[in-house]
Amino acid sequence: MPISIQPYREEHQKAVKAFNLRLRAGTTDPNLVFYERAQPEWLPPFDGSPLYNQYFVALESEEVRGAYALKCERFFLAEHGEYAVACYHHPLSEGIVNRKYSAVGSLLLRDALGREPMLYALGMGGLDGPLAKMLKVMGWSLQLVPFFFRVVHPYRFFRQMNALRRASWRRALMDLAAFSGTGWLAINAAQSAKRLGRPIGPFDAVEVDEFPSRTDDLWLEAKDAYRLASVRDHQTIARLYPAGDKHLTKLCVSRQGRVIGWAVVGERRKDAKFGSLRVGSIVDCWAHPVNAAAVVLAATQALERHGMDLVVSNQAHKAWCQALAGCGFFQAESNFLFATSKKLSALLSGNLSDFHLNRANGDGLPRNF
Amino acid sequence: MTATVFERVRVIASDVFGLPSEEILATSSPENVDAWDSTQHLNFVLALEETFQLQLSPDEMEKIRTVSDAATLIGEKLRAANG
Numbered sequence: 001m002p003i004s005i006q007p008y009r010e011e012h013q014k015a016v017k018a019f020n021l022r023l024r025a026g027t028t029d030p031n032l033v034f035y036e037r038a039q040p041e042w043l044p045p046f047d048g049s050p051l052y053n054q055y056f057v058a059l060e061s062e063e064v065r066g067a068y069a070l071k072c073e074r075f076f077l078a079e080h081g082e083y084a085v086a087c088y089h090h091p092l093s094e095g096i097v098n099r100k101y102s103a104v105g106s107l108l109l110r111d112a113l114g115r116e117p118m119l120y121a122l123g124m125g126g127l128d129g130p131l132a133k134m135l136k137v138m139g140w141s142l143q144l145v146p147f148f149f150r151v152v153h154p155y156r157f158f159r160q161m162n163a164l165r166r167a168s169w170r171r172a173l174m175d176l177a178a179f180s181g182t183g184w185l186a187i188n189a190a191q192s193a194k195r196l197g198r199p200i201g202p203f204d205a206v207e208v209d210e211f212p213s214r215t216d217d218l219w220l221e222a223k224d225a226y227r228l229a230s231v232r233d234h235q236t237i238a239r240l241y242p243a244g245d246k247h248l249t250k251l252c253v254s255r256q257g258r259v260i261g262w263a264v265v266g267e268r269r270k271d272a273k274f275g276s277l278r279v280g281s282i283v284d285c286w287a288h289p290v291n292a293a294a295v296v297l298a299a300t301q302a303l304e305r306h307g308m309d310l311v312v313s314n315q316a317h318k319a320w321c322q323a324l325a326g327c328g329f330f331q332a333e334s335n336f337l338f339a340t341s342k343k344l345s346a347l348l349s350g351n352l353s354d355f356h357l358n359r360a361n362g363d364g365l366p367r368n369f
Numbered sequence: 370m371t372a373t374v375f376e377r378v379r380v381i382a383s384d385v386f387g388l389p390s391e392e393i394l395a396t397s398s399p400e401n402v403d404a405w406d407s408t409q410h411l412n413f414v415l416a417l418e419e420t421f422q423l424q425l426s427p428d429e430m431e432k433i434r435t436v437s438d439a440a441t442l443i444g445e446k447l448r449a450a451n452g
Binding site: 002003005093095099100101102103104105106107109110111114130133134137138 | 398411427431432
């Protein structure tokens with residue numbers, strides 16, 4: 001039977017549940033499931049807002065054989081102004097568990113490009129993943145967004161960081177570093193050394209329930225400092241981080257009474273590779289590059305106050321990367337990809353280090369926190 | 370489909386899926402060719418488009434379930450293009 005890709009409607013919900021059951025039965029990855037409600041819970045279409053999610057399903061008669069989502073939003077592109085773009089996320093194909101449907105993955109991607117040629121994708125677990133490979137075949141541009149981490153509690157880090165404790169000799173070495181205190185000394189010395197010679201200047205940071213309207217001016221003042229940035233005016237960040245939402249912390253950073261930046265931080269959901277470590281993330285942030293260091297420090301201090309053992313962040317722009325390094329963060333291998341379709345790539349100027357990109361640009365909000 | 374079209378499609382499939390030509394049959398499909406996954410399906414389609422100077426719609430892409438299907442589709446499109 002032919003496969004047709006259509007917007008996901010309520011009448012498809014039962015078939016999506018059945019699709020998810022087949023995926024779960026055929027794989028060990030519990031994350032390989034599609035949204036079971038047709039109406040997005042996060043960023044549903046609303047009142048003409050340019051920021052919203054849309055879901056699509058691949059139907060073979062009444063059975064769902066695949067699905068994908070588009071997060072529609074606006075990017076600011078230097079020399080071009082604001083553009084409507086979409087983030088291609090959560091593509092799932094029955095081909096994962098039944099080879100008869102191996103073509104579905106490529107059909108989903110082509111369908112998405114037909115609906116929205118200005119596409120990007122973020123994350124994907126690195127260059128070796130199946131989606132990254134398909135995007136490369138389609139001529140997309142793929143770049144890794146730098147990853148940074150800062151150890152807040154060295155003892156817990158050495159005892160719990162499962163990703164580094166896989167080999168028995170490593171476990172022994174990390175236990176020695178933890179129990180002897182040498183690990184604590186080494187990490188603190190290294191993180192302090194990174195801070196030397198980088199004065200940040202005084203600032204105030206307050207946790208807020210709602211971002212002030214001044215954030216609109218902040219968006220307008222700073223956007224031209226970037227070659228690419230996801231629109232972060234007041235309307236957008238109020239929609240992304242609404243008042244009353246408690247699972248992420250919103251920070252306003254000021255200097256001499258004037259708001260110079262903001263950040264959103266949160267605790268990541270438990271992940272086996274981190275053991276029982278509490279991992280905080282600088283999820284989103286905005287400021288002119290000259291004020292990046294103050295915002296990064298404010299965000300880091302907030303996460304430390306909230307009891308995090310480890311703080312992580314992915315940042316693309318050189319000023320934000322330098323700010324993280326200046327606050328004692330180490331850079332490590334990244335598997336966080338930024339991929340742009342041919343049409344979108346053609347409009348980009350500059351390098352990745354001229355773009356402002358965060359984890360929040362992807363699809364992980366809010367389910368990863 | 371003509372023998373020529375099938376042979377050309379077979380060569381493309383052999384190249385994309387990394388198998389000797391003689392192992393590519395009319396009935397070769399994702400179900401019996403290990404290397405035929407989503408990415409390689411895309412590679413296969415793009416290679417067909419480039420070789421035969423054709424554009425395949427998503428509907429047409431979806432019809433390609435075997436090498437024979439690919440050759441039949443390409444044959445039909447070539448005939449249509451040549452009037």
